[in-house]
Amino acid sequence: MLGEGIVRGLAETARNFFGSFAEKERLTTVQFPEERRVPFEAARNFPFLVYDGDGKESGLRCVACLICEKECPPRCIHIDKSKDKKPDFVGKAQFYPAAFTIDVSVCMSCQICVEVCPFEAIKMDTAFELSTDDRFAGLLWGKDRLAKSNEHYHAIHPTEAAEVDERRGQEKAAAEAKAKPAAQPAEAR
Numbered sequence: 001m002l003g004e005g006i007v008r009g010l011a012e013t014a015r016n017f018f019g020s021f022a023e024k025e026r027l028t029t030v031q032f033p034e035e036r037r038v039p040f041e042a043a044r045n046f047p048f049l050v051y052d053g054d055g056k057e058s059g060l061r062c063v064a065c066l067i068c069e070k071e072c073p074p075r076c077i078h079i080d081k082s083k084d085k086k087p088d089f090v091g092k093a094q095f096y097p098a099a100f101t102i103d104v105s106v107c108m109s110c111q112i113c114v115e116v117c118p119f120e121a122i123k124m125d126t127a128f129e130l131s132t133d134d135r136f137a138g139l140l141w142g143k144d145r146l147a148k149s150n151e152h153y154h155a156i157h158p159t160e161a162a163e164v165d166e167r168r169g170q171e172k173a174a175a176e177a178k179a180k181p182a183a184q185p186a187e188a189r
């Protein structure tokens with residue numbers, strides 16, 4: 001019948017419009033900012049640096065390898081490598097970022113920095129209410145602003161963070177097992 005598709009489309013629209021008054025799952029909008037939706041687990045916005053434990057500085061996983069800085073397509077990451085080293089989660093001495101800056105006015109949220117990082121040190125955040133009228137203080141983020149705890153990572157991406165913890169746990173166990181045979185003869189003496 002001529003126009004049948006239009007009639008069916010209008011009927012579907014009417015069903016959803018009136019249905020949204022009766023069925024909550026049909027509501028596709030919320031009264032922002034009074035109401036807020038919890039972001040989906042797969043949501044991503046700008047990167048953050050993960051730290052373990054209580055040390056926002058000492059617990060940073062980043063070892064300043066500079067891979068993300070080189071791979072970032074718009075080159076909005078800037079890292080200054082430290083002169084000294086600190087132990088990482090398996091006790092190996094590693095460099096750390098003396099400075100780590102991301103210009104989020106340039107970042108295109110591509111997540112390439114996350115994918116190339118071999119140390120699970122940089123992840124995507126879900127925070128999105130970030131407007132500011134201060135170009136430098138507001139959009140050029142340093143370590144202070146970028147560093148967020150592993151608990152935060154678990155809160156926003158629980159599945160992914162649990163997998164990362166498991167992999168790191170295995171790496172730590174393997175490093176401890178490798179270190180043991182060397183320690184045993186010394187203990188036996």
Ligand code: SF4
Pocket residue numbers: 047071072073074075076077102106107108109110111112113114
């Ligand atoms: S998300 Fe993409 S653009 Fe943004 S800092 Fe990472 S690599 Fe660069």
Ligand code: SF4
Pocket residue numbers: 061062063064065066067068069079116117118119120121122
């Ligand atoms: S965030 Fe990862 S890839 Fe980037 S410098 Fe640190 S350890 Fe290297």
